[in-house]
């Protein structure tokens with residue numbers, strides 16, 4: 001397995017730039033998800049790694065070797081990259097049984113029969129398919145077919161495994177059990193994996209780190225808990241996790257315990273590192289429903305989410321989301337208090353005004 005890195009990679013189709021400024025490194029053995037809305041460039045990035053597309057800018061390296069470079073013009077074709085790919089469509093041979101499907105990449109390479117049999121057996125065991133070796137793909141469930149595709153990819157001992165929405169065709173229950181299967185597969189093989197999805201639950205559940213993409217750019221590349229607790233932009237805050245993203249304004253210098261801000265008419269000390277935050281991310285857990293809460297909000301929606309209720313609350317200024325143990329009636333009014341939400345400066349916010357600079361000067365000296 002191998003490290004994968006991108007430096008300043010860009011890609012256009014005609015006049016449309018679909019990837020820009022891609023600078024990232026996937027460590028050897030790391031499980032990374034590419035997450036973003038439809039059309040943000042996830043599949044194109046995957047195709048660049050596989051060698052189905054060439055970059056217009058920058059360089060891609062795999063295991064210390066440059067596999068594509070717009071600078072030197074070097075390009076290693078897909079068949080020489082030793083990268084495994086699992087598509088959502090499985091792409092199995094219908095006339096071959098499971099074992100033969102898995103053996104196929106080794107047959108093509110001329111691997112001797114005995115070694116082939118042993119490697120196929122191992123791959124089937126790793127994916128929990130040992131009992132299905134003699135079955136035809138048509139006699140398998142969607143999840144089992146996907147595992148055959150995974151075994152076939154694994155048997156070739158690729159330097160990296162690329163997965164393009166591999167669970168998109170499966171029903172919800174199967175998706176959950178396949179997520180467990182992918183996680184187990186990753187633990188046992190230590191494979192470097194890049195997993196494309198537009199399903200944030202899947203990305204956050206599976207990946208060591210998630211690259212959140214928007215309009216051809218990686219907006220934040222971090223561990224799931226960092227994306228959730230400390231989003232770097234309004235886009236990431238809104239795209240990952242539940243809750244609301246509101247504008248805020250700093251009310252004083254950065255302190256050791258956080259940033260004084262005003263949001264929803266309240267002065268609070270939020271979590272944060274930027275002295276000039278523009279936005280605050282209110283996760284449901286950042287809100288406390290209490291009669292004494294200074295913010296008055298009207299219940300707009302109440303849905304049961306297993307063990308508790310998810311409330312959408314209209315504060316008059318913006319809608320926020322909170323959890324409640326008790327069911328609430330639509331139209332009821334409740335008090336809301338803010339805990340310590342995360343605040344940040346959105347990269348699109350532009351320069352800090354001199355007035356704002358003056359207000360927030362003296363960072364830490366007043367802490």
Ligand SMILES: Nc1ncnc2c1ncn2[C@@H]1O[C@H](COP(=O)(O)OP(=O)(O)OP(=O)(O)O)[C@@H](O)[C@H]1O
Pocket residue numbers: 013018036037038039040041042043044045198
């Ligand atoms: N071969 C191509 N020629 C022209 N445009 C393309 C080509 N391939 C992709 N695009 C465009 O590039 C953009 C990114 O596409 P891509 O498939 O990478 O997005 P995605 O994030 O994987 O989307 P989805 O989640 O819908 O699969 C889209 O606007 C798409 O229309």
